[in-house]
Amino acid sequence: MFQKNKRSFLGIFFISLFLLSIVFLQSGITKVFAQTASSGAVDARKAQLQAQLDALEQQIKDQQVVLDQKKGETASIQRDISILDAKIAEAKLEIKKANVLIEQLGSDINVKSKTINVLSGQIDENQQSLAQLIKKTNEIDTTSLAEIMLGNQGISEFFSDADSIEVIKSSLFDVYEATKSNRQLTQAQKDDLDKRKSAAEDARQLIVTEQNNIQSDEAQKQKLLNLSKTQQNQYQTVLDSQKKLADSIRSALFALRDSASIPFGTALDYANFAYKQTGVLPAFILAILTQESNLGANIGTCNRASDPPEKHWQAIMPGPADIAAGTSKRNDEAAYLRITSALGLNPDTMPLSCPWNNGWGGAMGPSQFIPTTWESYGAALANLLGKTTANPWEPKDAIMATAYYMKQLGADAQTFTAQRTAALKYYAGSNWSKPANAFYGDQVMVKVQNIQTNMIDPLQNN
Incomplete structure (x- = not known):
């Protein structure tokens, strides 16, 4: 009986240690957040x-004003050199x-990474403690009231152990909630990271991008500076050649x-019109369509009048029979x-993509x-285009459709990563993050x- 009582006491003792460790861990994570948040040197640097960012943004705005003013002047070599100087200065400010x-961001990323590591450790510790608590609680639950009473040497010890058991059981919920909370906090930190x-x-x-722009503008500026006096007097010839290029x-043909x-x-x-409606940049819209055109050359086209039956629309796309077959x-x-x-x-003659990759x-x-x-998407597209029915084979409608869909995928944020991610989701859906699909983005x-650089910018400069 003494051994049984001893086991009961030790079980409760060890469980108490688990609970105590959780308290210390919770205290530890609070300290980590406090240290992270209250670092005076970090805050001062931020x-x-x-x-610096605010000052640079103001300088960029000022430089844009200069650029706009120069573009409004009558065409001349000096004006165009001044425009290039303004663009170069603005690009350098963007780089700064x-x-x-x-x-x-590097400082923030470092802090976030440390916080995630601490939270992950906290979750692991909580899970271990929770597992032990559940195990010990199950052991207690399988012991009858009579056994507990007989295992104690006195009624006071019985009530003391009974109270401890109730405390342990009530702590299970607290530990579970702490673990759940830490999981949510960890995910939030990871998303922010x-x-x-x-x-x-x-x-x-x-x-x-800006370095490439500077290199291009510097080269153009040097060409203008190298013009001879005679050539400067005939600058209209240079402008005419630029117009011919445009x-x-x-x-x-696109x-x-x-x-x-x-x-x-x-x-x-068409892409500019779609951009005004969706916020997706024209270059990105046209890049997606170019990529699809290149891909189409590899996949092939089906459902044309001259195509065999196995390329007919009923043979290449899913329908009622395929739904029934699962x-x-x-x-x-x-x-x-x-x-x-x-x-x-005519549904029997409209070009469609052939099946690809099974x-x-x-x-x-x-x-x-x-x-x-x-x-x-039909109703939304028709509304954006100002027509009754959108046509997927009509270039203007297709370009709007691409822009609209890219907006749904986040490309309207206009950043490099947002556009690349949208392209990957367009191509691979839920598998967009797999390395095998990275080539598309x-x-x-x-x-x-x-x-x-080579098509839109030359047009905008003329």
């Missing part, structure tokens, strides 16, 4: 960095701002998947017929929407830079 922001890492990556990408860019190519100038007009949950066939009927089109085909037009998705962002 304030200093914020002041980005570097300050990276330093600021991801946002700060994305912001730092955006700042680094901005530096690369005209050639506008007239260059390839669209499963639709006829259109002049780049027209595609840009191979798909979508009825793209019915949606496709409704779309073509509303547009007065998946379904049937995506429509330049933006490559599957029928059920297009139908779900990387290729799109390279196209964004190329379209902006």
Whole structure:
């Protein structure tokens, strides 16, 4: 009996130690947050960095005013040199701002990482303590009241042990809630950390872009400075050559998947219109469409009048039979017929994407929407376009559809990481973060830079 009483006492004793350890751990994490939050040196540096950011933002605004004023002057070599000087100065300020922001974010990321490590350790400790508490409570629950009474040497010890048992049981809920709270706090810290890492990556990408802009503008400025006196007097000839370049860019055909190519100038007009409606940048919209056009060359086109039966729309997209067989949950066939009927089109001759990588085909037009998705966006797209029914094979409608969908995926934030993530989600859905799909986002962002630098910027400067 003494041994049994001894076991009961030791069990309660060890459980008390577990509870005490939790109290210490909770106290420890409070101290960590307090130390993190109250670091005078860190706070002072943050304030200093914020002041630098504010000053740089004001200088950038002032430089933009100068740039706008120079653009309003009559065309001349000196005016164009001044414009280039203003653009170079503004780009350098943007780089300084980005570097300050990276330093600021770096400090925040370090703090967040330490906090997450502490919280993760706290969760592990709580889980271990919770497991022990549950184990000991189960042991107590399997012991009858008579055994507990007989295991004690006196009635006072019985009531003392009974009180301790009740305290232990009530503590289970507290430990569980503490663990749950720490999990939620840890996830919140991780989400915030991801946002700060994305912001730092955006700042680094901005530096690369602005450095490229400076290099290009410096080269253009040097060309102007090297013009001879005679050439300066004939500067209109230089302007005419720039205009010819702009005209050639506008007239260059912009390839669209499963639709006829259109002049780049027209595609840009459509993209600018979509940008005003959605906030998604024109270069990004056109980069997505270019990527899809390139991908289409590899996948192929189905459902044309000359295609064999295995490429017919009923063979390449899911319908009622596939739903019944459990191979798909979508009825793209019915949606496709409704779309073509509303547009007065022949469903047997409209170009569609072929099946790819053991998946379904049937995506429509330049933006490559599957029928059920297009139908779900139809009313919104028609409203944005100011028409009754949107047409997935019509370039203007497809460009608006791409912009609208990219907005749903977060591309309207206009940062590098937001656009790249949107492109990946567009391509891979819930599998967007898998390394195997990274190529799509990387290729799109390279196209964004190329379209902006070599096609859109020359048009805006003329």
